[in-house]
Amino acid sequence: MEIKTATEQKSLLTTLAPGKRTRLRRLLFEFGPGHGTLLLLPIDQGIEHGPRDFFPNPASKDPEYQFHLAAEAGYSAIACQIGLATKYYPDYAGQVPLILKVNGKTDIPPSDEAFSSTNASVEDAVRLGADAVGYTLYVGSPRQDQDLHQLKGVREDCERYGMPLVVWAYPRGRDVEKKGGQNSFYAIDYAARMAMEMGADIVKLNFPKFDPEKDKDQPAPYNEMDLSPEEAVRQIVESAGRALVVLSGGSKTDDETVLGHTRTIMGAGGSGVIFGRNVWQREKSQALEIIGQIKETLLEHVRRIP
Amino acid sequence: MEIKTATEQKSLLTTLAPGKRTRLRRLLFEFGPGHGTLLLLPIDQGIEHGPRDFFPNPASKDPEYQFHLAAEAGYSAIACQIGLATKYYPDYAGQVPLILKVNGKTDIPPSDEAFSSTNASVEDAVRLGADAVGYTLYVGSPRQDQDLHQLKGVREDCERYGMPLVVWAYPRGRDVEKKGGQNSFYAIDYAARMAMEMGADIVKLNFPKFDPEKDKDQPAPYNEMDLSPEEAVRQIVESAGRALVVLSGGSKTDDETVLGHTRTIMGAGGSGVIFGRNVWQREKSQALEIIGQIKETLLEHVRRIP
Amino acid sequence: MEIKTATEQKSLLTTLAPGKRTRLRRLLFEFGPGHGTLLLLPIDQGIEHGPRDFFPNPASKDPEYQFHLAAEAGYSAIACQIGLATKYYPDYAGQVPLILKVNGKTDIPPSDEAFSSTNASVEDAVRLGADAVGYTLYVGSPRQDQDLHQLKGVREDCERYGMPLVVWAYPRGRDVEKKGGQNSFYAIDYAARMAMEMGADIVKLNFPKFDPEKDKDQPAPYNEMDLSPEEAVRQIVESAGRALVVLSGGSKTDDETVLGHTRTIMGAGGSGVIFGRNVWQREKSQALEIIGQIKETLLEHVRRIP
Amino acid sequence: MEIKTATEQKSLLTTLAPGKRTRLRRLLFEFGPGHGTLLLLPIDQGIEHGPRDFFPNPASKDPEYQFHLAAEAGYSAIACQIGLATKYYPDYAGQVPLILKVNGKTDIPPSDEAFSSTNASVEDAVRLGADAVGYTLYVGSPRQDQDLHQLKGVREDCERYGMPLVVWAYPRGRDVEKKGGQNSFYAIDYAARMAMEMGADIVKLNFPKFDPEKDKDQPAPYNEMDLSPEEAVRQIVESAGRALVVLSGGSKTDDETVLGHTRTIMGAGGSGVIFGRNVWQREKSQALEIIGQIKETLLEHVRRIP
Amino acid sequence: MEIKTATEQKSLLTTLAPGKRTRLRRLLFEFGPGHGTLLLLPIDQGIEHGPRDFFPNPASKDPEYQFHLAAEAGYSAIACQIGLATKYYPDYAGQVPLILKVNGKTDIPPSDEAFSSTNASVEDAVRLGADAVGYTLYVGSPRQDQDLHQLKGVREDCERYGMPLVVWAYPRGRDVEKKGGQNSFYAIDYAARMAMEMGADIVKLNFPKFDPEKDKDQPAPYNEMDLSPEEAVRQIVESAGRALVVLSGGSKTDDETVLGHTRTIMGAGGSGVIFGRNVWQREKSQALEIIGQIKETLLEHVRRIP
DSSP: OOOOOOOOOOOOOGGHHHHHHHHIIIIISSSSSHHHHEEEEEEEHHHTTTTGGGSSGGGSSSSSHHHHHHHHHTOOOEHHHHHHHTTTTTGGGGTTTTEOOOOOSSSSOOSOOOOOOOOOOHHHHHHHHHHEEEEEEEETTHHHHHHHHHHHHHHHOOOOOOHEEEEEEEEEEEHHHHHOOTHHHHHHEEEHHHHHHTTEEEEEEEEOOOOOHHTTTTTTTGGGOOOHHHHHHHHHHHHTTEEEEEEEOOSSHHHHHHHHHHHHHHHTTTEEEEOHHHOOOSSSSHHHHHHHHHHHHHTTTTOOOO | OOOOOOOOOOGGGGGGGGGHHHHHHHIIISSTOOOOOEEEEOOOHHHHHHHGGTTTSSSGSHHHHHHHHHHTTSSSSEEHHHHHHHHGGGGGTSSEEEEEOOOOOSSSHHHHHOOBBBSSSSHHHHHHHEEEEEEEEETTOOTTHHHHHHHHHHHHHHHHHTOEEEEEEEEEEHHHHHHOOOSSSSHHHHHHHHHHTTTOEEEEEEEEOHHHHHTTOOTTTTGGOOOHHHHHHHHHHTTTTSEEEEEEEOOOOOOHHHHHHHHHHOOOOOOEEEEEEEHSSSSSSHHHHHHHHHHHHHHOOOOOOO | OOOOOOOOOOOOOSSSSSHHHHHIIIIIIITTTTHHHHHHHEEHHHHTGGGGGGGSSSGSHHHHHHHHHHHHHTTEEEOOOOHHHHHGGGGGGGSSSSEEEEEEESSSSSTHHHHHHHOOHHHHHHHHHHHEEEEEEEETTTTHHHHHHHHHHHHHHHHTTTTOEEEEEEOOOHHHHHHHHHHHHHHHHHHHHHHHHTTTTTEEOOOOOHHHHHTTOOTGGGGOHHHHOOHHHHHHOOOOTSEEEEOOSSSOOOHHHHHHHHHHHTTTOOEEOSSSHHHHHHHHHHHHHHHHHHHHHHHTTTTOOO | OOOOOOOOOOOSSGGHHHHHHHHHHHHIIIIITTTTTEEEEEEEHHHHGGGGGGSSGGGGGHHHHHHHHHHHHHEEEEEEEHHHHHHHHGGGGGTSSSEEOOOOOOOOSSSSSOOOOBBHHHHHHHHHHSSSEEEEEEEEEETTHHHHHHHHHHHHHHHHHHHEEEEEEOOHHHHHHTOOTTTTTHHHHHHHHHHHHTOEEEEEEEEOOOOOOHTTTTTTGGGGOOOOOOHHHHHHHHHHHSSEEEOOOOSSOOOOOHHHHHHHHHHHOOOOOOOOOOHSOOOOOHHHHHHHHHHHOOOOOOOOOO | OOOOOOOOOOSSSSGSHHHHHHHIIIIIISSSTTTTTTEEEEOOOHHTOOOGGGGGGGGGSHHHHHHHHHHHHTTTEEEEHHHHHTTGGGGGGTTTEEEEEBBBOOSSOEEEEOOBBBBHHHHHHHHHTSSSEEEEEEEEEETTTHHHHHHHHHHHHHHTTTOOEEEEEEEEEHHHHTOOOTTTHHHHHHHHHHHHHHTSEEEEEOOOOOOOHHHTTTTTTTOOOOOOOHHHHHHHHHTTTSSEEEEESOOOOOHHHHHHHHHHHHHTTEEEEEEEHHHHSSSEEEEEEEHHHHHHHHHHHHHOOO
16 A cells, blocks of 8 residues: 655744744754754653663763753753753753653553653743753553643643643553554554644654564554655654654664664654764763764754744 | 434524524534534544544645635534644634534543543633534443543533533443444434533534344343434434534445435434545545535535524 | 331421522422422433433423423422533523432443542532532442542532532442342431431432342341331431432332322321422323322321421 | 550640640530540441441431430530531530531441541531541551541641541551451551541540450561550550540440440540440430449549640 | 763752752751761651551650650751641750651551552641651652652642752562562662652662562663672762762661661762661660761761762
8 A cells, every 4th residue: 555645844833822932943943953953862761761771871870961961062952850950950051952851750660551640840841941841642551541631731831831842752551562562653653643633842753663573463554554764754744744753762773873863854854853872871072973963964954944 | 112203403592602602603604504504524533543544645644634625615613633723723713613622532542441531621712713612422431420520621611611512422432332332323312312411512423323233232122123214313313402413424435325424414403414534535626526515415404493 | 126216307497508498498388389398300311311211202302391391280390410401491490490410420331330420510500590409429339439529519519509409319339239239228228318417408219129039138137127118218218317308219100109109208207209200201191190199199298397 | 575655645735726725625624524534426327337326226316316415414525427517416506516527438338448538628617616527547448548648638627727636547448457457456556656647636546356366467566465455555545645545435335344445545544435336325314324424434534634 | 790980969059949958958057967967867657667666665656755866866857747747846846857758658558559648738847847848759659650740749849938858769569579679779779860850859768788589680780780788879879969868777777787877878978867766766875875876977978068
């Protein structure tokens, strides 16, 4: 089965109210690589996976490392939880924009019924001078009713305060696993649409993985589709509509893959990347080097005007 | 067993407070086919089923397609979730009325205990200039207590702001399946009454399906009734009392079925139709053609003054 | 074992604050048979059982039938849910008092853990000009904690607004079934006391049924008691203390049973009856006839001054 | 193992804010036996056990019986639920102090996961002129998190309004049963401390029962302790610290046991007794007689100045 | 695998708003051993374990014992629940700072799904003159979503009132047990980071225990690490970042272990200790003696300026 696409996303910024537009422009044009792109540094792995993610580069255990890196290397924004935002961000206020993640959890319990409750508020973000709020939505989880309702409150507060909303859209839960898994094209495509329909301004997605064994469990017609990664990512970006898409990297991989993913997402009409471990699990000078290459790649492949 | 009916529904509009009346008149008389009819375009399949519903007509993946179609073809209203209402409706504000759906969910988890939490509010609808609010009620679900209580809040807000309330009344859940299934006459008849008694101004129902194998599981006397589709729909419309009834189409079918359903609902005293996939899974010119035929059919068979 | 009773209930009205007293006097003295009696017409079967209860008398499917009947035959009040109260009661405002039921549910899921969430508020009742509020309490359900807490809110609002509180006190749930069932003397006696202690002004109870097979499962000493129906009802009325008691009829039965139950409850010091299907499942003239007989019986057997 | 005790409880009243002190002094010195003692009459068995508790003395089914008895015999206070407080207490206002119990439940479902939700508020108590509020805490229940959080709200309201807080501290639930049972010294000792630490001013406890078969399941060192009832009660009173302790009687027993328990609790530094069925399951003159004996015993054995 | 650490924690106090800074300085410099250290006395074992913890030293059952000890021996603060804070702390107000613990529970039910609901509020702490609030977080529990959301409310109130937040960070629950247990280095390291990221100003942790049998169940690379206790504690302190760390002692042990732990935590850059049973399960003069030694050890090994 062949799927054709016909759309060219229109501008997001023109649909936004002044507060959101002001803040989002900072990320897209005033900080980071600019030209409408997003280069985001996430530092929430300490709660999502625990301190072990810092072991490959012990310096990274001190949040100073990431904040300094984000400011020095010129990121569009750094994304973290309330504790870091309160105790570490103040020294970097004004030097790099802040995305306050308002929910999160440890990975100790299984994720069959994944749900991440809020541990901070949009008001916290306003108070801390953040330029956006991050929310993790577990698309397809048996507890989606709680999740969607909680997101409602966050979204409404974002509208009240003119705060852009970044949704980490993660397919998750036992039913997702039965239908091809959390990394399937089906699941990520659905997550992209879901986040946009729930009011995300920016959607953070994982790069889909193709696995013939699991892909056949996807609902039709996904189970019969055979797309190139480039085409799949293009479809996913389209599913997110006017919401901007940033792709994440997952666990640390080689440079070529990192840059390849960057090319793919930009070529597909996405707006940028959010790489954590692939960056700060490296020693400082190496981190700065790969960041430089990512920025270059981003700017070379910009296709979309946000 | 033969069931006789004796009632002729009285006017709904005369029972409504000014705000509801003002807004509902827009849908019934000022937009769409008019003359007290309703032609509604739903575009919530992206969250209820995922992007795959757009594959038969790739153009339909861009919400622009549906908004433009609704405005161009002259719909009574377009129904969508908060994300589309915020990012796509503004360009069409005033050109086609908006029904903001305030709850929804993915179809990834099973629906044994179906419940759809709110992801938007009646205040959102007021702010966006909507003319009605849509709510999905899963009649008969084990979680009906949560659902009915949540609906209470939405209904009260609708009364506070003079916003008409459209209830998508869907029989659902493991106990419905044991009693003939979600498409049985029993279940849909019950859903019609339930929605009206809970305060719906308009009830959206599915066309009942007859299946001897499952119909015998319906509670008495439904299990022994043998009604024509026309008679069944007439009964269902009566169960909804003064609330107006619109019938939906479900997955894409042939033109004659679409028009036949339209005739049936109008002949039964219903107020209109809400066809999604049957319309926008077609290429634009074909969509416009079938819409024209539906409008004609609606107007030819109007029986009820709302 | 013989049980003696020694009490004569004192006046309820003298214990009530002005708002409750004013409204309750309307039901007891100004409408219906008067003289301190209650003749109530329930029309909530459409949600509690579905439309099938209307099949024996198709005219009854139109709520107009019951509202007109209540006004024409001179009822003390009509009891219904928010949808009917909003869309049908206005035409009869002032002609027959309204009891707004504020919770309810379908009977599609099993009632092992019965709980009926609120779908309307005491404020709704005030706005609609109701003279009382109705609440269904599932006595003994595993979810009694939710139920009693929810009732707290309704009761407090009733006190705030001077609104009489009518409690439909139904033993229900898996543990009730293990102890003799929902119609046992034990269960109904307990329900009567429970409703009064929770703040009911009027308690609606079912007529107990005697079934040697199940009665032996009742907790001691109920399992060894052998009372006449008259004596059992007298005990139950006593358990409700100063709260007034009305007895319901359940499914349609013959005239003599209807009138017999009326005699029994009034003779036991009860205040009236609430018959639904036994009345409106009859054709209009027959309904009016049995209503006339019930009223006569009520007035002939009044024993209690409320 | 021998346990020595070294403490002498200091005054509770001196630690209380004016509102609590004013009200509590009424119970301790102005009503009942006085001299810092408490003689409380509970009449909540109608909801906790049902009407069957009234069968041994049919007159007791009418709440008038208990209210009249409490006033006539000179009780420190009568404790009941909202329904009785609203409909029966007004006639006795000012003649006997009221303790409004704000939570309760039927005993129909099993108590494996016991939890008693609130059905009345501290504001209700203020409005009714009560001098204290009663709360049932199920210590050790799997639902303790709900219970403790609910108690927080009640305690805070008690502080807001200067209302003394009486905690019925009952070990309960499946895990208590595994550790020696709800009447074990271990469980009651724990309950005493828990209630005090949660903010109780007065703790109501059951008399511990010794049962070698079950006692060995108590956690160490309780499983190896061999205390006299007097010593056990003394320990329990100490565990409640500055909170006053009243002991209850449970089901009806003989006079000597009733008076013996009274001697024991007073000798142990407790403040009084709360006997229900042991009093009002007797005919009036017999009830008055045993009450006279209890009062005498209380006053003869006072050891503690509250 | 060898883990190197590279960080030196910066000052916490400089990142705090005035209210928090004022109060925290009292604990760190004005009371207790001073010089930026913390010597905390917990007396919440009465609810967390029951009265049996007081049996080794019967005098300790009277909360007076601990309050007097804390004031006399010169503690930085005493930590207790609302009941003790209300009834015992007033006599010591101004003599020793108070940390009000706002949640807690009995240990009667199993801790597979541990969650400790709040029983007091930050407002209670303000009213009582407390200088900090204590919160128990069960890191990794299946109910972490409730816990983290509840902590959000406490944290926000702490920010509103300038109240320092001390988090008792305890790994707990069935999934923790599957991954090496609640005392593993993995679990405690994770808990340290989690508490800091959730906004703790001070983190209270248990001393990790090494057990080859269980340690191999820890997630990689923890399962292959072989650290000295000193190194493990240093890692844990680093994981808590700018939040101060105090280590607890658990059940009573010998003097050398107590002092050894004190040396270890201070040498690792921690800020102090919180020993309960190790102190107050001793007779007064012995308690004072060990306290003196602990203070000396603390001051000798101070490494960190808070």
